[in-house]
Amino acid sequence: MAFVPNVTTAVSVLLGSLRLTAGDEVVTTSHAYGAASMAMQRYAVDADARVRVAELTLTPDTGEILAAINEKLTARTRLVLIDQITSMTARLFDVAAIARPLAERGVVVAVDAAHTPGVLDLDVDALADDGVAVWIGNLHKWVCAPPGAAVLYAAPAARAWLRPLVVSWREEEGYPTAVTYQGTSNVTSWLAAPAAIALHEELGWERVRAHGIRLAEQGGQIVADALGTKPIPGDPVPMRLVPFECEERFAAMAAIREAHPVELAITEYAGDHFVRVRAHLYNTREDYVALARACAAYVTHN
Secondary structure, three states, X not given: OEEEOOHHHHHHHHHHHHOOOOOOEEXXXXXXXXXXXXXXXXXXXHHOOEEEEEOOOOOOOHHHHHHHHHHXXXXXXXXXXXXXXXXXXXXXXXXXXXHHHHHHOOOEEEXXXXXXXXXXXXXXXXXXXXXXXXXXXXXXXXXXXXXOOEEEEEOHHHOOXXXXXXXXXXXXXXXXXXXXXXXXXXXXXXXXXXXXXXXXXXHOHHHHHHHHHXXXXXXXXXXXXXXXXXXXXXXXXXXXXXXXXXXXXXXXXXXXXXXXXXXXXXXXXXXXXXXXXXXXXXXXXXXXXXXXXXXXXXXXXX
């Protein structure tokens, strides 16, 4: 693995390394993270290439995802970028099952796993055997490392062509060294990551995961009850979506934060808005009661 500041940076490393040319195509889904989609668009425009988006429902199964991606594949497809746990919609994608048939067609498959470390127990070498060329995960989310700690894993075949965005003195050593060591970068977050990992190992990864899933379900129901709605059926991850009525999500978040001592994320998919309820060890039931009151007050007064 190579260390990177975040998944967004690693997506740019991936796209820059592909060296897209005119007529090439890259594919993602409508559940993709916004910054990753914008990176794809920038590199495609610069190369006179094209981004194709597989449109999915809010709660797609693996068959739907594969069918939608296959509809977008052509002889010029260079890359398919898929999420493992979607940021905006809190869905869990079976990336191994999705990657296998795509890799057999010679397509580079990359996985945006920003929310995966700490949430899923997985073997990245096994994912490589299933056709995943590049897997990228953040350690500063569910593992609780300091901000700026993420890892980029490349399958053996991809290691030869991955290049860092910045050329440094370690350039000739190639991946992973050239990607990790970028001159005077502050590596404090990377050095602190093992302490965060050790804490979860001491507590027990499965205990932490089970607690988060259970608490997210409870919190989602508390918020939904206050809003007079129902949570969207969830996957086994510590996040839940609750439908939320607002005209513009960023304005709504700002107004709620200003009026109430809560932190929240309002997401949007296909024109609908949701409160994304998350749960970790530092959360309690009272947090979701406070969130529910804040959201209900906003809807009442708007």
